Every structure is written in structure tokens, then in C-alpha cells.
Amino acid sequence: MTSRLYSFVRALSASGRVGLGFVTFWLLIAIFAPIIAPYSIGEFVDRTVFSGWSNAYWLGTDFLGRDVLSRLMWGARYTVLLALGAAILAVTIGTSLALFAAIRGGWIDEVLSRIMDTLISMPSKILALVLVAAFGSSLTLLLAIAAFTYVPGNFRIARALAMNLIALDFVQVARARGEGTAYIAWREVLPNMIHPLLADMGLRFVFIVLLLSGLSFLGLGVQPPYADLGSLVRENVSGLTEGALAIIAPAIAIATLTVGANLLIDALKPGGKA
Amino acid sequence: SGAPKEVPRRGGLVRVAGHASSTSDTLDPAKGATTLDYVRHHMLYSGLTCFEDDSLVPSLSLARAIETDDRITWHIDLQRGVQFHDGSELTAQDVVHSLLRHKDPELGSKVAFVAEQFAEVRSEGRFGVVIRLTGANADLPNLLAVSHMLIVKAGQQKPDGTGSGPFRLEEFNPAVRTILVRNGEYWIPDRPKLDRVELIAIPDEVSRVNALLSGDVHMINAVNPRSVRRIHADPNYRTMITPSSLFTNLIMRQDSLPTGNPDFVQAVKLMLDRPLINRAIFSDYAVIANDQPIAPFQPYYNANVPQTLLDTDKARWHVQRSGLTGVRLPVYCSTAATGSVDMASILQEYGSRVGLNFAVNRMPADGYWSTHWMRHPMTFGNTNPRPTADLLFSMFFASNADSNESGWKNERFDRLLVEARAGGDETLRAEMYGEMQQMIHDQCGVAIPVFLSFIDGYDRRLKGLRSVPLGAFGGYRFAEYAWWDE
Amino acid sequence: MARTASSRPAWFGVVPLILYRVGSALLTLFLVSAVVFTISGLLPGDAAQEILGQSATPEQIQVLRHEMGLDRPAWTRYFEWLVSIIAGDPGMSYVANMPVAEIISDRLPNTLKLAGITAVVSVVTALTIGVVGAINRGGRIDKTLNVVTLSLVATPEFLVATLGVLLFSVTLLWLPSISLVNEDASWGEMLRSLALPIMSLTSVVVAQMARMTRAAVADQLDRPYVEMARLKGVPFSRIVLFHVLPNAIGPIVNAMALSLSYLFGGALIVETIFNYPGLASLMVNAVTSRDMPLLQSCAMIFCGTYLTMVLVADVIAILANPRLRA
């Protein structure tokens, strides 16, 4: 196990390793936030708002006088877990449908493709606005919206990949052997799509992080006092002119998370070994 | 301060940014719903009375005189020689039309409930108007000063901006902009000073402040208290901070549980850290309130009601008595109710200290008022200043009021409200209003932590502004007096 | 190639192919209309309630609802709406008491203007970045461009916009912080007032387009015909322009269509920050006031735009490919 991990890391390019580093870092923060955050997320720790670095508050305080470091850790938790969950959900649904469409072909393919076109053509933020207005904001809804928004995109890519694979001889061999759709999809086609799908999932992950931050700009994000990284940037935006850590820290967090994820994805692409 | 008194000059092109606009922006005063609507209406039309300063006592405007003996029948004498923008003369007919149209259910006037008090409105000669009310109301001149009561041209069912106000309409594009130019024939001499005013809306606060600081607009409203420091950092910009009776309150419905539990209500009032709310959310630009809606600087304020202070021990005791320890309590808030989201965060935090488990539900501003406000046991409300205590009480606290936010019912309160409305002896009236404040403070299911201030930001060169505690932009009437000092 | 395409009906040739695409776009648009109608029906409350406000009595609301026809079954309203949309008349706005067409025709030019200029700017930028990156693939310039574009996508757009305003408007006083569009403004003024919105939107869309361009061009650069052209002594710039780009155009326009369609509905945040009177904020307004005719029309425009862009991209790709054109 460790040796596989080691060889995996070794096979990465330098920028891939940087990406892996960022992603691992934020993943760890996300997982352990409840344990390592020095304060609770809503605690008013200081009378001064937007205070700078201090021993007690490493990243200062936010616009209400709460500890930025703690909020950042919780924010990372929400962002990473939500986006990861949504990305996995989107890719799972999109890819399953795509495999089904590609292998069955014919009218099933046509109908699914049209439905996906329909979904992809709706502007996601406005759709989110309507859905939140309709159902109220909740983590589940956010997750659903984010996943829903990116299912069609994944479907398109997965379908194209599957189409190319299905034309290959080894699928013909399986067919000639008499294998069923499920076996072909699951055992013959899917394993060969894993890399591009992972890359796609990484890309969706980045997009979802950004979508979530856009949604929090519109006031549709995670419920207070909890916050995702985008909400943290947004709620502290009045500190921007003072260069408050409260806004810089979450902005950097988003940037390192998304850039890191992208670098990692790039390194994972077939061209980049691994 | 030793500077010589400056002489107002004529001229100036000013762009003003409000905080909201929509496709339902209107030229009809009866339907005004946003700050910019009110500003626009006050610029286009004149009213019978108006508020000119922070005294909250109405002055005469189109009415030269208002007289009454019984506070039921009122005689109004109109100014002579007032012209509408199209040149026609303003007469009693126009006033009768303007007042009576609010009673038309088709119109959907925002002050229909006030107009219900008009038993009769008729002209008396070319410039005399008689208003007979259904019951005595000493506050009629105050009521006539609001923008909805502005005078439009007789016969106009859909007013098109032709009024007798200080500005003429040049362009009106709902949700985009309104351009108004000086009315050279304004019936008050030497007014207005500004040549041209453009009204736009910038809903995003940060953008609004940025627009001011980059010189793209010259006046803005609804400045976040946290942005005041930013504006002051630049010597070219000022703020006008008008303490007001505007408040954001936590509503606890008395007709549902657990909010109907008096111990719970008491606990919540006791665990509000009002100084923290004032400091953290409003940068100390608010005024600590006492769970009743009359602000210290308003007429009839009862200073004898003891101030509720933060007392977590007592609050915890109440919580235990109510048996609600650990119960999950959803609270609905929204940016639609200024500051409520942050207040909810604070509530949640302090709640956890006294054993209450609040779950914050931030709702989109869109649809908040129609779908959430008052519809759940615990929601936040936001109440704008009203020109009279009577109006405030009858709209939000009377048992039968539509917007009786907490569903509070008190017979004595209702009786006092009608008695006080009739007026007569001012000391008696003050006593009655005082008792009503105490009742709300003690028993009503609303917690009012602070009174907010209107904070307008403006370009240093914009002069002659007056603050009126009834609304932003100098009680919506800044354009009447403002001038531009190049 | 013939094998992967075998799921498509066999009648090749460009006209039927394009007709087929148009047909499926129309079908999609029809599906879209149903979805739009359903989703807008999910919204709580309705226009009658919003118009009359809090103080309205239930009877008043009922009357108005009946007048507006809101009390009829959803599918009747859907078909009436569909018929009128097909007839080209989106109806009257519930709230503004104006024909929807008029409200939209006020805003549409703004959105088109912003989207159009941004499209030009971002396409040129993306092509440049993509081609330069592809030519130097693996090299230092490529890596730098990669990280730069990545960082651009990685920054939330409201932050990009706000930083832009703080820098260019508030601090430097170079550009207006809000876009005040005037019909009678000169081109220069207009560009100045649109500069920041364009910049923000460009930063959102350019990265993805540049990356796709790079991938498409790099893919073509590895083809044997490029080597052949080099061995013919064709200068590299000519190879890129005349050999590679025409072949890469299909995937590039496809990626661009996807990205550029964002400029319509996705401009919401930029419209909010710069107070730009475009369609996205109009649609949000319609959501707020439950102005269904307006809401549905906006939604149809957005979806229609998307479908048109993808269709145009498809057609370009078909036309650029002589195999399909034949």
C-alpha cells in the first residue's frame, strides 16, 4: 500500500506533487476541522472586528469578532465535503446514464442526450435561485443543485468516452462472447474511463467550489453561523480595503484548493503518466 | 465651524443610487414600495403636508392651513397658483381625487388601510377641501405627509409623473433609471437648486459604496455601518447618519409553541447581548432598544420602562422553567430584514450558552416577506419608521392588525390605542402611549434589540442636506433642499 | 471514424445533418419549455400575492388570481403559453403591466452588447493563450500560462470583480465602478464603462476556452500532416494558421459555445456588482416578483441562446470538416 502510494507520488510531475500537496492539506483540514479548530464556529472571541494576526487568533478576527482560523477550517470542511460529495454524485449519475445511453444506443441514447441538453442549457445560478426560493436553503438542496448542475456535463464527456471505447475490439470480443450490457459497461468499458473520469470529476469539483462561492454571493450558501469558503470571502468583503486576513485567508484557501486540484488532475491525465 | 455660511447655488447634475429597484418601480405615489419610489414621488409631486426636519412634527406644504375642532372633520385650505408640470392649476379637485383613489380596491394602494378612515373627502370651493374621518384622529397632518398621499392630477388613474413637485420627469425606466430635471416653475420660489438628478439603484452594498468612492454617484443610502469607516477615510466623502425608529426584531409567535411560552420569550429577551449587536453588526451606529418600538428621541417615548439587560443566568432559569433545553428551534432570517442574519448568528451562539438550540435558516430575500415572515414560530421582521406612534401600534401591535407580528392579543392595549388616537389632552395621550410601551416590553412576543440609523453616504460637494428620521435620503426629500457646490 | 458515427442515421451529407441538429435543438427547446414551466410553478406564492402585498385579503387575491387566469389548471396555462410563445408573443408582464417583449427588448441589447464584446475579447485572448501554449507545450511558457489561467478560474468571480473595482475605480479612478449604459454614449465611453464587467467576465470564461484550445491545437500539432508540412518547408506560423487551426476549429468552437453561453445567464453576478441592466438580473427580478411570463421568457431566451450557440458550433464544425461537408 505505502509502496504503491510512494510510486504514485513519484510518478507525478513536480506541479502534480504541488497539487497533491494542496489537495491533501485541505482534505485533512476538512476532515479534522472539528478537532483542530481552536474555537467553535460561532464564538464571539474578541471585541475588535477585523483584528490582525495575534497569538490568540492566528488569522485575526472576522467582521463580527469571531476567530478566522476556526471559521476557515470549518469553511474548508463545508466546501470540500460539499463539493466532493456533489462531484462524486454528479459523476456517478452522469456516467451511469452515459454508459447506459452509449451501450444501448438508439432512442434511449437520443432521449437521454436531449434531456441532458435541456438541463445543461439552464443557467445554473438562476436555477439555484429558483430552487432555493422554492424549497428553502439546506445542505441537501445545495448538494443536489451542485450535483444536478454538473450531471449533464459529465454525461457528455462520459458518453463520448464510452462511444470511443465501445467501438474498440475488446468490447466486440466481449459481445461476441455473449456478455450482457451490465458486464460490458461495468467490466469492459468503465475501467478504461477511470482516468479521464477522475480528471473530469476533479474539474467538476473545482467548478462546484466556484458555483458554491457564487451562490453564497447571492446569499444562497450554507446556513450561518456555518459558512463555506465562498461565504467567508463574501461576508468579510467589507474588510477588503483594509486587507483583512478574514477575507484574504479564505480567498487564498479557494485558490490553493482549486489550483491544486487542477494541477493534480493535469498530472493524472494519460499524457502525464501515473 | 467658523466658516461663513455658504450661499446655496443653483446647478449641478447629481446621480443618486438607492439600494433597490425592480420592474415594479412606479410613478404612482399610491403604489410606492421602495426608497427610490418615495424619493422619485417626492420629487415629482407635492403633498399637503411634509416633514422638514428631525422634529417629526409635520409642516404645511400644499395646504396653507389645516383646521379641525373635533379631529374628525378637517378643513384644508390650499395654496393658490400651484401649477402642475403641464401648466394646469392644482385645485381641490385634484386633492379629492388623490385622496379618494386610495379607497379603490382595484388600485391596491399601500395606504388603503389609512384611507379607510376617510368617511368623506370633498371640495369646498376651488381651493378648499373637507375631510371627514370615521373616528377622531389627531394625527391626520402626519398621515398626509407620507409619499403615498402626494397629490396627483385629477382624472389620472395611472399617474404619469405630472405633478406639482420640484422636478419634472425626463426619463423613467423601471429597474434601470429615472432622470429628473429641475422644474423652473416650482411653486416654492428658489427651489430646487439641482439642475438634474438621476436615480439609479445599486443593490449590492459594496458596489454602492465603491460607486460613491469612485465618483460615479454622488449620494447613496443604506450604507453598511461597517463601511462608514471606509467612506470617512476619504476626505471627499461624508456620511449622514440619521438615528431612527427603524428596527429589526425577532418575532416569537404567541399562537404557536414553543414560542408562545412566556418563559421562553423572557429568556430570549434576556439573552440578547444588545451592546454586542450594536457593536458587531452596526458598528455602534445603532441605539440600544428595549423590546418596544418607540425610540428615545421620538414623541411619547417612555423613559421609565426598565432597560432589559443581558442576564444569561436568569435566561437559563427561564429556559429550564420552559422545559425547552436542547430542543431544536428553527429561526428564519434573511438579508431582507437588515442585520437579521448576523443577529441570528449571535442568537444561536448565546442560545447555546443558556441551553437553547437555535437552527438558523437564512432565506433568500426574495419572497421572504410573503413566505416566511410571521409564518414560522420564529422569524425576523424589519419595521420602517412610521410618522406617528398610532400608526405603528395600529399596524403592528393591535390585536386585529394584519401585521400583528407575534399574534399578540391584549384588550386593554387595543382600547388605549383608540383612545389615544383621538388626542385631546397631550399629557393624557403621553401617559397612554407610555403604558402601551410598557405592555409591549413586558408581554409582547417581539424582541427589539436596537434601533438602526439611516446611513447615507454623499459627495462632500453635495450640500444642504437635512436628516429626517423617517427615511433615508433626508426622509426621501433631499432633492428639495440639496445644492451642488462645485 | 465511420464506426463511431454509426449510431447516427446513415444519410450523410451536410444538409440533412444540419437539419437533424436543428431538429434536435428544437426538440430540446420544447423540453426546455416544459421544464421551465414546471420549475417556475414550484415557486411559492404567485404574482397576485406579490402585487397586492401583505395587506391584501384572501378574497382580493382570489379575485386578482382569477383575473390573471392563475386559477386555471397548470397544463392549460402551459399550452396557452406555448402557443403564444410559438406565435412569437410572450404575453404581458404581470407586474410591470407592459408587454414582456417590450421589457426584454429594453434589456436584450445590453446583454448582447456585453456578451458580444466579452466574447470577442475572450475568444481572441483564449485563442492566443491556447495556441501559444500548444506550440510551446511542455515548455516554460506553457506551464506559466497554465498556472495563470488556472488561477483565473480559481478565483471566485465576485472577488475578481470587486478587486478590479477597488483597483481601477476606487484607487486609480480610471474606470467607472458601475456600468452606466446610455443609448447615446459614444463607443469610447461605452467601452470605458463596460471595461470592468468585460474584464471580470473574460476572466471567468477565458481559462476554460484557452485550455480547450490548447488541447485541440496540441492534438493537431501531433498529427502526421503537421510533420509533413514542416518537411515541406512551410513556416511554422503558416502551419498553425492554415493547417492546424482549420482542423482544430471543431472542438474549439464547441468549447467556446459552451463557455460563451455562460455570458448570458451566468453574467448574473457581474450584472449585480456592476449594476448592469442585463437579462440575468431581469430574470432574477422576475423570480422575485413572480412575474411568470417574464421569467419564462427570460429562461427561454437563455436556453435558446445556449442551444443556438451549440448549434452554430456544430454547424461550423460540420462545415469545417470536408468529410461531413461532402
Place this chain on the structure above:
Amino acid sequence: MTAPAKDIAVEVRDLDIVLNTPGGSRKVIVEDISFAVPKGEVLALIGESGSGKTTIALALMGYSRFGADITANCLRVGDLHIDRLSQSELPTVRGRRISYIAQSAASAFNPSRTIMSQVIEPLLVHGLADRKTAEEKAVALFSALALPSPETIGSRYPHQVSGGQLQRVMAAMALITEPELVILDEPTTALDVTTQVEVLKTIKSALKQSGATAIYVSHDLAVVAQVADRIVVLKDGHLCEDGAVGKILHDPDSDYTRSLLTAVQPQQRPDAEAAPDNVLTVGSVDAGYGRIKAGKPAIPVLRDVSFSIRRGAALGVIGESGSGKSTLARVIAGLLPATSGEIRLGDTLLAPAMARRTREQLRRVQIVFQHADTALNPSHSVEEILTRPLAFYYGMKGAEARARVDELLDLTRLPKDIVKRRSSELSGGQKQRVNLARALAANPDVLICDEVTSALDTVVAAAVLDLIDNLRRDLGIATIFISHDISTARAFCDDLLVLYAGRLVELASRDRFASETQHPYTRLLVESVPELDTGWLARKSALAPPSLSGQGASSDTLCPFLSRCPVAIGGVCDTLPPPRQEQAGQIVICHREWNQLSIDPLRTGS
């Protein structure tokens, strides 16, 4: 070796091409290469795949594919020292003084530009002519290269002309600037034998006319024998032998060259003692692609194909590319349902569509695809690949399955330690063996091998062939051997089936096939296979070239070969469907009398 009296046009001395990887390691691709080409002569570079032929050829243009370093004591073309030219000078030489003809014309042409614009591009970029004169020159070259409708072919796109034509268009593109040196990189390898002959002829005469020096890269000695004056034999990046054609062909110095020479003539395998019963019978099968309307596919491919095969026998299916060989395989396997006709396995009638066949029936017919690369799922290990059919058909699991896998590996002579590897970790020959082992795992009665050796080097291919041959003898498997390589098929199979445009034109036992009696198309095929004889092409050239107007039968019922047939009988062949003539186990579908079939029409003319 002393230079002949003639001018030396190309001189290469001590050429090394080394790839420096970013990791710092060095990979030597070719080393110590020296040769010289006199002006106007053709030098052939031959060797197996990967021996560095292309790399050397490209080095003469100062070009290396993957950034490898080219160093040489001398790298001279005419008066140009290629190794001393700067990066900015090289493009002025390429395409002007040295030009290149790539292996695959299909991919070397830009698919989205017209032929004309690409052919004249060298003239235009070097500023040698204006567009109009350039186009005139191109048209002249088109007709010189015997391209059909030379005036208009330029406005077509690459996909609109056939492979052989495209290869000649590329020759036109190379010759249009009248270069001193032309490099031809396997210009005919991707072509059918019949087409290859034509292309060879035209290229050879065009070279002669232009007087250019040429370097001809090929792996095929027989082809090289026709065009080259000198041959350089390469092995693993080293020069193995260098000499005049006659010397290399008849009296090679190195063993390696000798092994190459023997591989060219595959040795005939004895007939198998096949059982008399037919294991597979195909009866007048029709099939095609696209939507099926009224029982006819939109793109009909196979028409009225019938044959049968006995247990343990090998049937070779030969024909040009696109003649429907693979389609036939797919039809038998049921991957592509036949639209009419019947397929019997033993006595049972098989359903046309695979989905309707029983698992047992599917098991008994196994297909081995041409490209082992794509036929093996890259994400499966060898073990997974081999155990799946065992589990699927026999429900075998665990130790039993492992034992059987071992057995299969033995059978295909694969080392045991490869079971955990994935296909990307196998060599080409190993892949093809695994591919074969998978089919054998099913214990089939019929094994369809579709071009299983085409992608392999001759030596490796011979080993795989041996294997299949042994298996069918030992296990009694009936083998359908699809190939475009006539000599291999002939050496390997008991019977041969010739397809033309989806139709069977001849079916004969090996002896009869080699006899004088042949369908005119079969004759053309067989005669087109180059021989290891420098005069072969010259002899062919003396004959009337048959037209190459492509396939596409004029009608469903007439002879498909009619438009190309040199001996077509006017008034008969173009009005009546060709009759089926059968004699002594040989079936020929042709109008010509049986005794007429043995007369070589190419020699006699018609």
C-alpha cells in the same frame, strides 16, 4: 568501399542520433551510420520496425521527431551540409531541395484542405512560382503520375480519393519543386498489392524522369528489389550491411540479411488431415451496415457468399482492403447479423444475431481480432482476460481455472509469469498470443483469425503462424484465416477464398489455386505480389496496366470485377450474371470458359 565515378549526391558519415531524456538518461537510436548515394541512384534503407529507418531518413532533412540530437561527421546533400544549417535555414531546404513522401498518405494530408492547395504549397512557400503556374505544374505532374482526371482531381479533398491515388498525389507534391533528393518512407506499405504495383511503377518512372537521387525506406525486400540500386540493411539502429541490390539479394554477407530473405518466402505447410464433416457452412449470406430497409442494409457489403469448412481445416480469405473480409468474420460470429442466407454450425442452424445464439453456440465460434492492442482490454490483466471465458462458458473458478490458464499459456508458449501483467506490459507477439489464448480458452470448433499477423514483424509473425498451425492440427480446430497477404495465406491454408467487392469470385484448394486456372481477379492478385527479383516490376510494366477505377460493382447481379477486368467479354459480362463453375474442388464465378481461365490475360492481352 570506394565511391563510384559518379557524383556523390548524399553522403552520411558517422551519424549518431541520440535521445536525451529530461531525466538525464541517453537513448541511442542509431549509431555509426555511414553511407553514400551517387547522384540519380536510389538507395533503400531496410530493416524491421524500430530499426531506425525513418529516423535516419528524416535526419537527412535535419529533422528529428522527438527532439533527439543528430550528430555526424558529415551529413551532406549535394553541396549542403545539413548538420551545419541553422534552425532558420532548414525550412528553406526542406520541400525545396529535399522532399519527403510519408508512409501513410491518408494521415500525411491535411484532411480539411484541397489536394491542390497542398500539392502546390511547397512552390508557394519557397516562392518558386505563382499560384497559376504552380497549378499548371501540378496538373502536369498529375497526368504524368497517371492520376485520373488530372485537371480536376486537385479540387478534391484527401478523403475523396483512394489510397493509391493519394500516395501518387504525395509523390507529385514531393516532385513538384524538382528536388535533388527525394525520401520515400514506405510509400506502398499501406496499400493493397494490386495498388502497390501501380504506385511502384509510377513512382519509379517519375523518379527516373526527374533524375533525382532517392532514399527508399522499406521493410519489404521484394519491393526494394524493384526500385533500389543499393540497399542498406539496418538492425537495431546499426548498419548491418550495405551493398548493391544484386549482391544483397543473392549473396548477402550477414546472417541477418539472410534471415530477412528467407522470411520473404514463407514455407508451405503440409495439408492437414481434415475430417470429412463440415463444421461450418455458410450459405449465400448477404450482409451490410446501416439501417435495414426491406431486408437490405443501407450499405450492402457481402453478397451471396457461400462456403464450408471441415474440422481441422484452414480456409484463407483473401481480397483487397474493403472487400468485406472482416465483415465476413463479423457475420459468422454474429456481431453483424446477416440479412439473408444461413450459417450452420455442424447441423444446427445459427441465428443471424449473436443475441439469439446460445452460449454454447457462441463458445464454439471464436474470433481473434487483428489488433491485439485494441482487442485486449488495457485495464485487465492477462489472468483476468483468460479466466473470463472459462468462467463464462464453463463456470470454472479458482484452482481449476488457474490450472487451465497455465495450460493455455503453455499451449501458446507464453511464460507463466505474465499472468499478472496488463497488455501494455507485453510485446506485440505476446499480445497476439494472449489474444489467441483467450479464443482457445473457449475450446472453439471454429477459430476466425482476422489479420492476426499483419501488425507483427515478419519473424514474430512467422512464430505466431506456426503456433496457429500446430494448434489446428493438434486440436482439430477449423480455422478461417483472413489476410491480405496472399503468399502467407497460400502457405498456410488448405483452401483459399477470394473476395472481391463483397462477393466470392473464387474458392479453391491450395493446389488448384496455384494452378494455371484462375479467375482473372485472382490472377491479378497473385501476379501483383512482388518477387525477390530485380526485374519483376520491369516485366510487369511492359504489360498493359489494368484500370484502377476502384471497386463498386455496376450492378447487384453482374460480375463485380467487370469494370477492371482485362478480359471481359463484351455483350456477355455486362449483361448476364456470371455463372458458377466448379471443377475438382475449385469454384470460379466467371463467364470465361474453364479452359480460357488458365490463359494469362495480362500476357496475351485481350
